[in-house]
Amino acid sequence: MSQISSTAIIELALDLASSLNSKDRFDRLLDTVRKTINCDAVALLSFHGDILTPIALQGLSRDTIGRRFIVTEHPRFNVLCQSKQPIRFAADSPLPDPYDGLLIDREDDLPVHSCMGLPLYYEDKLLGLLTIDSLTPHQFEDISERTLIVISAIAAATLNTAFLIEQLESRADHSQRVVAELTEEAWRRDGGELIGESQIMQQLKEELTIVANSDFNILIYGETGVGKELVARTLHHKSPRQHGPLVYVNCAALPENLIESELFGHVKGAFTGADKDRAGKFVLANGGTLFLDEIGELPLAAQSKILRAIQSNEIQPVGQDKVEQVDVRIIAATNRDLKAEAESGRFRADLYHRLSVYPIRVPKLQERVGDVQILSGYFVEKTKRKLGVVQLKITAEAIKHLEQYNWPGNVRELEHVVSRAALKARARQKGKAIIAIEKQDCGALINLQSAQQEEGKTTVKAVTNISSVQADINLRAETEQFQRQLIKHVLLQENGNWAATARRLSIDRANLNRIAKRLNIKVIKSII
Known part of the structure; x- marks a missing residue:
């Protein structure tokens, strides 16, 4: 016989509330059940996909934790899973007990004994079972139905909390791994x-x-x-x-x-x-x-x-x-x-x-002496993968041609030049196993010598004009005015096409848009 006081129920709830993790909660739950109900074995099982999985147990052999009970193969479990109320099986119940031979104190079949199960529901969803066994017949008969319902509710809440925490921890861990994987993938890509x-x-x-x-x-x-x-x-x-x-x-x-x-x-x-x-x-x-x-x-x-x-x-x-x-x-x-x-x-x-x-x-790329060839090789290999060609190489003549350019668009411009050159080379050399990027594929790039010559001519003109400049002058304002006039001039020639204007000025389009915004240059299109 066993009576459970309201004090024991309150202590059970408080004990579980102070638990730190799922395992601790489960162990304290079973400890308290064994303290308040005289029994020889108690087990907590989770229910998922018609299978009951032991997640905490006392009084049963340790190998029980590794068992997976298919509900339909175990009549007592089947009855419990179909019920919403605690069930006390008769001491002489003919239904086989799933724990036969698993009690620590007995290696043979269970004799006539007390057995009851508490279905654990949360919001009408079966989460699992709490099973309690005693080798003493009729041990649980005096426990009120209300008391068992309260224990079921507390155990169900404990199980649900553990599941929620586990899901949150899993999601947090998953999110962290996803972030790390995406960061690493972006790094490689x-x-x-x-x-x-x-x-x-x-x-x-x-x-x-x-x-x-x-x-x-x-x-x-x-x-x-x-x-x-x-x-x-x-x-x-x-x-x-x-x-x-x-x-x-x-x-x-x-x-x-x-x-x-x-x-x-x-x-x-x-x-x-x-x-x-x-x-x-x-x-x-x-x-x-x-x-x-x-x-x-x-x-x-x-x-x-x-x-x-x-x-x-x-x-x-x-x-x-x-x-x-x-x-x-x-x-x-x-x-x-x-x-x-x-x-x-x-x-x-x-x-x-x-x-x-x-x-x-x-x-700047112009300052990186010797790096144009190395970068070209990197971009050639990268472009080869994108185009799906067997082999792609760049000739020494093409490299020399690239090294003579001053690269106002820096590494990004070099990548674009190599990509365009690869497309042209592939079109010229259809059917070849090894496609070679040659000087002609790279287009007409202004080499440093030509640029320096042009710069010298511009300097002579500038010096001539500088002689007529007034003593007080704002360099930034004059520079912005020159940029404004130049961009407007090319925009007019290109009929307001920003992409074409950026190409003409050898500048990234996004950067051109930012400069134009700062200089208050707008293209207004009207419908007549």
């Missing part, structure tokens, strides 16, 4: 290695090795097309944050009215169109690296908000009163002279100093 053996590139690699292990904010600067994004990814990959996210933000492409929302997130109803909560880039990069490309294009108002986030590691989503803590390393990149911009008031000086804890300059 986009070329994770800084290609080049020139002295200036060796110095850059040494700098990256020195600073990567720190948590310093980094400002990467250099001309368009030199590989600033690759440098940022290299820093992240070499840092202790390498398994965390690397979140990319193109500051030049952020709409001014949505910058704050994009960076810091917003809550539902914060503004028109905010129909749900949204995490910003700082939150997405938590525990990892936030790469702010083209940081110099941010308006001053947005710069002040980023400054606060960098200073205090705190953000405030739009429409939310509470401040959130973030752990983010900032890597910024620009093709502008931010120091000069800060001195002239076009960029916040305090933000510039926060970002440039360790400034890194990426050299």
Whole structure:
């Protein structure tokens, strides 16, 4: 006989609430059941796909934990799984007991004994069973039905909590592995290695090795097309944050009215169109690296908000009163002279100093003596895979032709030239096993000598004109005026086609758009 007091039930609930993990909860559950109900064996089984799996047990042989009970093959389990109420089997029940021969104290068949099972339901879903056995017949007859229902509810809640925590931990672990895998995959796909053996590139690699292990904010600067994004990814990959996210933000492409929302997130109803909560880039990069490309294009108002986030590691989503803590390393990149911009008031000086804890300059391709050939080989192999050709090579004459060019578009321009040349070479050499990129495939590139000659002629003209210049002159204003006139002139010749204009000016289209925006140059198309 066994009576269970309300005090024991309360102690059971409190004991389970203080448990730290699933195994601990299960063990405490069985301990408490054995303390309050005189029994020889107790087991907790989870139910999934018509199979009962033991997940915690006491009084049964350890090999029981490895068994998987198919419900339809065990009549007592079958009865329990079809019931929503605790069931006490008669001491002389003819139904075979699934634990025959498994009790620690008995190696042979079970004699007449007490057996009961508690189906564990949560929101009408069967989660598993709690089985209790005693070698003493009629042991459980005096326990009230209500008491068993309460124990069932507590055990079901314990099991459900454990399952939820397990799912959350699994999802968190899965998300972390996905982030790491995507970061690694992007690293391999986009070329994770800084290609080049020139002295200036060796110095850059040494700098990256020195600073990567720190948590310093980094400002990467250099001309368009030199590989600033690759440098940022290299820093992240070499840092202790390498398994965390690397979140990319193109500051030049952020709409001014949505910058704050994009960076810091917003809550539902914060503004028109905010129909749900949204995490910003700082939150997405938590525990990892936030790469702010083209940081110099941010308006001053947005710069002040980023400054606060960098200073205090705190953000405030739009429409939310509470401040959130973030752990983010900032890597910024620009093709502008931010120091000069800060001195002239076009960029916040305090933000510039926060970002440039360790400034890194990426050299122009023209400065990387001997690297054109190495990079060409890299891009040839990359293009070969894209085109699906058996073999692709580049001739010595073509390499010499490429080395004589001054590469205003830097590494990006070299990649595009090699890609176009490969297409032309493949078209000329159909059916050949080995396709060779020759000088003619690379197009008419202006070599350094010609460029220097042209530069000399321009200098003579400039000197002639300079003699008539007034004493006071603003170099930046004059330079911008010249850029404005030149871009407008070529745009008119190309009928407002930005892509064609960018090609004519040997500049990346996105960079041309940014310059045009700064110079207030617009193409207005009208329908008559």
